Amino acid sequence: MKSDINLKLISGNANKELAGNIARRMTVYRGAPVNLANARVERFNDKEIFVEVFDNVRDEDMFIIQSTSNPANDNLMELLIMADALRRSSAQRVTAVIPYFGYARQDRRTAARTPISAKLVANLIAQAGVDRVLTMDLHAGQIQGFFDIPVDNLYAAPVFALDIKQQFPDLSEVTVVSPDVGGVARARELAKRIGAGLAIVDKRRSKPGEIEEMMIIGDVKDRVCIIVDDICDTAGTLCKAAELLQQEGGAKEVHAYISHGVLSGPAVGRIAGSVLKSLVVTDSIEQPQPVQDEPRIRVVPIGPMFAQAILNISNGSSVSSLFNEDTLGPIYEAFYPMK
Structure with a gap:
């Protein structure tokens, strides 16, 4: 060695x-x-x-x-x-x-x-x-x-698992949600670590950057939903998925854990006006002051x-x-x- x-x-x-x-x-x-x-x-x-x-x-x-x-x-x-x-x-x-x-x-x-x-x-x-x-x-x-x-x-998943266990004492009411089919493996891995259920938001795009349709695969009614993804850029998909989970799926709360908070353009404003209770990102990207000042966004090291x-x-x-x-x-x- x-x-x-x-x-x-x-x-x-x-x-x-x-x-x-x-x-x-x-x-x-x-x-x-x-x-x-x-x-x-x-x-x-x-x-x-x-x-x-x-x-x-x-x-x-x-x-x-x-x-x-x-x-x-x-x-x-x-x-x-x-x-x-x-x-x-x-x-x-x-x-x-x-x-x-x-x-x-x-x-x-x-x-x-x-x-x-x-x-x-x-x-x-x-x-x-x-x-x-x-x-x-x-x-x-x-x-x-x-x-x-x-x-x-x-992988950020082990760090997220430690944080989730600290922030959510009753993991029996938690469901991990993938915001698209491509992220199912990532969501499944985190769900396995914390012993939670799994749901998927299936999205279909008419063209890049525009979502035509979204639907929920799995039961999220009265559940505390945690959306997990690797990147949050403008937060459009994230905020729409959170709204869908709460308004159509009947979720009790919606939180998000994102590995890389790109958070460009209108992202902070969208998160502030969304149904998301919290957004957790890592410090892989140095965040500007508007992100640090937004009370719904928290950074884990x-x-x-x-x-x-x-x-x-x-x-x-x-x-x-x-x-x-x-x-x-x-x-x-x-x-x-x-x-």
């Missing part, structure tokens, strides 16, 4: 708060200071991105913490340029820690003469000098196969999980051990005290 003594972290501008949280948690786990590498990531007047690393990284095990969230192109270029800078500085290994992997929704051709952008991004990351990728809840599992380098895909995953990768130990809440429970003890 390798030692993590040469481990170093470096952060782009996408989510500095998460990077700082990961560094602090790793300091606790290791019992020795873990600091972010001293570097500057800035833009010239024409918006070209420039990176300079001030710390010596020769023979170091480097981890770049950078979500490729909005602005996706800028954050992606920062990641690529940081990887190139580290590789040219003789880093021993470069791991890209991408809590939210942008372009993941473009994982297949949807019409003639359209790209598979997720594959293109995977190629760019590998060509930039990245040796390994650590991410969470990829929109489509097959994206792991787009890379010719190892990819560790963590993924820093502890990523900190342990980084240590495991550096030590050459198992990352899949973090797929269950029995392992994560002690790591999240400060947030969810054991009963």
